[in-house]
Amino acid sequence: MDYQVILNGETYNVAIEEIDAHEEPIKAAAPMPQATAPAIGRSAEHIRQKPGKWNILHQDRVQRMQAAARLVQAGKIVDADNTVALIETIIKPGDKVNVEGNNQKQADFLSECLSLVDPSKIHDLHIVQSSIALKEHLDIFEKGIAKKLDFSFSGPQADRLARFIHEGKVELGSIHTYMELFGRYFIDLTPRVALVAAYQADKNGNLYTGFNTEDTPVIVEATRFKQGIVVAQVNEIVDELPRVDIPGDWVDFVVQSPRLFYVEPLFTRDPALISDAQVLRAMMAIKGIYAEYGIQRVNHGIGFDTAAIELLLPTYGEELGLKGKICTHFALNPHPTLIPAIESGWVSSIHCFGGELGMEEYIQNRPDIFFTGPDGTLRSNRAYGQMAGHYALDMFIGGTLQIDRFGNSSTATMDRISGFGGAPNMGTDAGGRRHASNAWLKCGDEYGMKAQLTGDMPRGKKLVVQLQETFREKMAPGIVDRLDAWDLAKKAGLPLPPVMIYGDDLTHLVTEEGIAYLHRCADIEERTAAIQAVAGYTDVGLEANESKTRELRQRGLVRTPEDLKIDTSRANRSMLAARSVRDLVRWSGGLYHPPARFKNW
Amino acid sequence: MALHEISFLIEPQEGYESIPVDWAHNGVVGSGDMELLMQKTDSAAVQVNIVTPVAGYDAIWEKVLRKFVAEARLGGVSIEINDNNSTPYVVATRLKQGLLEAKAGERE
Numbered sequence: 001m002d003y004q005v006i007l008n009g010e011t012y013n014v015a016i017e018e019i020d021a022h023e024e025p026i027k028a029a030a031p032m033p034q035a036t037a038p039a040i041g042r043s044a045e046h047i048r049q050k051p052g053k054w055n056i057l058h059q060d061r062v063q064r065m066q067a068a069a070r071l072v073q074a075g076k077i078v079d080a081d082n083t084v085a086l087i088e089t090i091i092k093p094g095d096k097v098n099v100e101g102n103n104q105k106q107a108d109f110l111s112e113c114l115s116l117v118d119p120s121k122i123h124d125l126h127i128v129q130s131s132i133a134l135k136e137h138l139d140i141f142e143k144g145i146a147k148k149l150d151f152s153f154s155g156p157q158a159d160r161l162a163r164f165i166h167e168g169k170v171e172l173g174s175i176h177t178y179m180e181l182f183g184r185y186f187i188d189l190t191p192r193v194a195l196v197a198a199y200q201a202d203k204n205g206n207l208y209t210g211f212n213t214e215d216t217p218v219i220v221e222a223t224r225f226k227q228g229i230v231v232a233q234v235n236e237i238v239d240e241l242p243r244v245d246i247p248g249d250w251v252d253f254v255v256q257s258p259r260l261f262y263v264e265p266l267f268t269r270d271p272a273l274i275s276d277a278q279v280l281r282a283m284m285a286i287k288g289i290y291a292e293y294g295i296q297r298v299n300h301g302i303g304f305d306t307a308a309i310e311l312l313l314p315t316y317g318e319e320l321g322l323k324g325k326i327c328t329h330f331a332l333n334p335h336p337t338l339i340p341a342i343e344s345g346w347v348s349s350i351h352c353f354g355g356e357l358g359m360e361e362y363i364q365n366r367p368d369i370f371f372t373g374p375d376g377t378l379r380s381n382r383a384y385g386q387m388a389g390h391y392a393l394d395m396f397i398g399g400t401l402q403i404d405r406f407g408n409s410s411t412a413t414m415d416r417i418s419g420f421g422g423a424p425n426m427g428t429d430a431g432g433r434r435h436a437s438n439a440w441l442k443c444g445d446e447y448g449m450k451a452q453l454t455g456d457m458p459r460g461k462k463l464v465v466q467l468q469e470t471f472r473e474k475m476a477p478g479i480v481d482r483l484d485a486w487d488l489a490k491k492a493g494l495p496l497p498p499v500m501i502y503g504d505d506l507t508h509l510v511t512e513e514g515i516a517y518l519h520r521c522a523d524i525e526e527r528t529a530a531i532q533a534v535a536g537y538t539d540v541g542l543e544a545n546e547s548k549t550r551e552l553r554q555r556g557l558v559r560t561p562e563d564l565k566i567d568t569s570r571a572n573r574s575m576l577a578a579r580s581v582r583d584l585v586r587w588s589g590g591l592y593h594p595p596a597r598f599k600n601w
Numbered sequence: 602m603a604l605h606e607i608s609f610l611i612e613p614q615e616g617y618e619s620i621p622v623d624w625a626h627n628g629v630v631g632s633g634d635m636e637l638l639m640q641k642t643d644s645a646a647v648q649v650n651i652v653t654p655v656a657g658y659d660a661i662w663e664k665v666l667r668k669f670v671a672e673a674r675l676g677g678v679s680i681e682i683n684d685n686n687s688t689p690y691v692v693a694t695r696l697k698q699g700l701l702e703a704k705a706g707e708r709e
Contacts, residue, residue: 275633277690471688473633475658512690537661537689568694569701 057227064090064229065252075203076254077237083113083255087122090229090253091193094124097146098191098219101131102382103153103421104264104354105212109233109257110195111136119144126150128189130178130215130382132157132419133264141169150189151419152176158416165417165492175417175498177424179386182215185222194223194230197261200241201234205248208241211355211363211378212263216246218383224250233257242375265357265595267333269307272580277512280561280571281467282308283316285397288515288564289465289508290317290326293439297329299389299426301398305467307337309397311576314344331389331426334359334370334378336594340577340587342369352378353385353422358598362591382422389426394439395463396426400500402480403468405528405540407503407518410485417492420500427501429462436460443507448522461519464501465508470536479511479535503527509534513541514560521557533558607651607659611667613676617645620678625703628695635684635692637699645676653684665689669696 068089071082078086087110091097099114100107115136125146132138132154140146141164150173154161164170176184185191196216198207209216224230231253232246286309289295300306313327327341328348334356341347350370355378363370363378373379389396400409411418433440440460444450447461468478485497507519509531516530533549535541552558561568578584581598624640642648647670651662666680680696687695 276694277688280690469688470690473686473688475655475661475686475688537664542664569698 055227061227061229064092068253072253076205076248076252077203078231078253078255080109080255080258083110084116086231086253086255087113087195088117090231091117091122091125093122094126095192096126096128096189098129098185098194098196098223099127099137100194100196100215100219101129101133101137102212102214102354103131103133103155104266104356105197105214106134106262106264107195107197107233108134108136108262109259110197110231110255114145114195115139115143117145123147126173128173128181128185128191130181131155132161134262138164138170147171148173150174150176150181150184152178152181153419153421154417155419158418162415162417162488162492172492172494175419175494177386177420178215178382178422179390179425182218182222182383182386185218190226190228191219191223192228194219194228196220196230196232198232198234198246200236200238201232201251201254201256202238202241202248203254205232205251205254206241206244207232207234207246207248207251208243209245210242211360211380213245213380214354214382217381220246220250224252229253231255233261235260242377243373245373245379263355263357265598266354267302267335267356268358268581268594268598269302269304269335269337270581270598271307271311271337271576271578271583274304274308274311274573274576276572277469278305278308279312279573279575280512280566280568281305281469281510282312283566283571283575284515284561284564285309285465285467285510286312286317286322286326287320287566288559289395289397289463289510291320291322293394293442293463295326295395295439295463297331297392297394297437297439298327299331299393299396299398300335301396301423302333303399303467305399306397307335308576310335310337310341311578313341313346314577315575317341317346318344331385331393333380334363336581336584336592337578339584339592342366343587343589344577351385351388352380353382353389354380357595358593361593362588365591386422386425389422390428391430391433393426393462394437395465396423397463397465397467398423398427399467400478401472402478402483402485403466403509403531404480404483404503405531406524407506407509407527407531408483408499409466409468409501409506410483410497410499412483412485412488412498414484414487414491417488417498420498423500427464428505429464433460433462439463443519446517446520448520448526461507463507464505465510466501466506467510470511470513470534470538470541477538477540479531479538479540481539511536514558514563517557517559520555526552526557530557604652604654605656607649607653607662609649609663609666611647611649611670613645613647614671614674617674617676619676620700620703622703622706625699625706627699627702630683630685633686633688633691635682635687635695637695638681639699639703640679640681642677642679647675647677648679649682650679651682651684653682653686655684655686661689662692665692666696669693673697673700675700 126148130152148171200208330350403409444460489497509516521527532544
């Protein structure tokens with residue numbers, strides 16, 4: 001829709017989208033009044049010279065809604081066959097559009113329909129969404145439907161995304177963390193149209209997002225409360241919802257998808273695949289970090305190392321007398337590998353970012369542990385989960401692909417732009433944190449550079465721990481001289497190498513060689529020496545100075561399994577509370593129903 | 602896939618000991634794992650023979666083996682390894698386990 005602006009006595013036709021896009025100069029659409037027309041300014045100030053026009057966005061919304069009215073059946077329901085037509089009606093070229101792509105639930109039908117619109121009608125869209133997970137998420141760039149992208153995580157499309165950026169098919173805005181992108185939804189990346197996914201809707205547009213609520217509330221709120229348009233694909237339209245997760249008056253159109261939306265079982269780790277080296281690192285972490293600091297509030301990354309920790313709590317943790325002292329509260333997706341610890345009474349509370357396939361019935365039967373709705377099913381919420389993960393935890397612990405001699409780590413490799421997801425928000429000290437916990441105070445008290453930064457003022461520090469095998473499969477070193485992220489940044493024209501966790505946030509590095517207590521180090525040279533000391537036979541490790549390593553061990557800046565009095569001959573799979581998915585099902589009393597691909601019985 | 606062979610000799614430290622049994626075996630050639638065979642020999646030096654699908658890491662193999670032989674004060678033994686992509690941690694662990702089991706074998 002064009003809007004007429006009177007400026008200096010001249011009449012201009014201005015496209016609404018450009019009014020919304022404050023960062024770009026507003027271009028006058030044809031007809032241009034004259035070649036010497038004054039450039040229109042950067043903000044909406046000029047437009048407001050026409051009095052009483054404070055609801056341009058709303059008027060635009062109304063026009064789009066009216067144009068789409070012909071496609072609506074009862075209430076807010078649009079037939080699946082009319083979805084492409086609906087999208088072509090409500091989206092305008094240049095719009096900021098969110099296609100709900102979480103790291104689990106996908107608005108896959110709406111995404112497919114968006115990829116089928118006529119590029120002569122809909123083009124140059126600016127896509128703002130957290131995950132680029134589906135083929136269609138990038139097809140729209142190949143077809144010219146979309147042009148610019150701001151996102152968080154790309155996972156399975158990481159290599160194709162890197163290629164598209166290199167070939168100029170995708171104009172990359174920025175790679176964000178989840179919280180960062182959600183924040184920008186409310187500042188300068190507000191979607192004009194959001195295409196979201198829910199399990200169920202009623203005819204009034206109320207949505208049930210259930211287990212996989214994930215990003216939906218934050219997307220819908222940002223879009224609808226800035227006069228945008230919200231379309232939801234649902235698996236089912238019902239008369240009565242189990243509960244209302246999104247109120248119907250925030251939703252404009254409901255489409256019953258011809259197929260169930262896709263959900264990725266992203267957090268299921270088969271205990272059968274946990275290695276002895278992972279068991280050793282897990283034992284070291286439990287004794288040298290969890291027990292040492294009394295870590296009660298924690299987030300675990302999704303790798304096998306943390307799965308090993310979860311499965312050692314009822315065995316090794318019990319043996320060390322740690323029950324009730326560590327791992328009582330989690331910000332965590334419903335990891336099936338946590339079932340034995342929950343069943344053994346270790347865990348008081350778990351808040352989830354998303355759901356996990358197969359865990360539905362188990363969660364429903366453990367309402368004291370999980371956040372569940374009045375209907376009894378899980379309510380996840382990625383925005384709140386990330387907020388909790390940033391501010392309310394004692395520790396983040398996870399794995400990475402590469403870590404350098406300064407402790408910077410990245411999952412980027414040369415040909416993949418995989419993005420960040422949530423790890424940087426959890427794997428960083430929250431500068432705004434003010435509440436104290438024992439673990440946080442102890443870590444802050446030990447901080448070797450504290451006196452140089454804040455003098456004698458007491459301040460805590462979040463523990464940020466990376467578990468890293470010195471060599472991964474095919475002898476790829478896990479500790480490197482220089483991150484591949486540098487080359488990726490150069491190749492893709494990124495303004496800086498994509499670093500998952502910066503060295504100054506990292507407090508502990510755990511390898512099979514030992515634990516480096518990096519935050520205890522006095523300066524960067526000492527940090528590098530501590531990293532070298534646990535880097536094994538990598539090029540970085542081979543540079544370790546033996547006498548310096550001995551000194552670091554004496555001062556407790558580095559501790560080997562021997563220093564920790566861990567019997568390495570016990571570090572094998574027999575320590576795990578569950579050694580197969582079937583064991584997890586047994587622990588759950590039959591309440592966990594793993595997806596077929598994890599079942600071999 | 603062409604297999605890569607690595608052989609080298611490690612001179613033992615003074616006061617070295619061989620294994621208490623004629624031979625000891627540990628591990629299987631599963632993915633990411635390796636098979637170890639240690640045999641008592643007449644010569645003092647430790648003869649190492651490695652068969653691995655991965656080329657280019659001879660120096661690391663030698664460092665891992667030398668560290669093991671030095672720490673265990675081992676001599677009078679040959680070490681044969683059939684590797685299938687083990688990491689240095691797995692190699693060091695299998696060596697330690699093999700030696701422990703050889704010593705335990707004597708007691709039985």
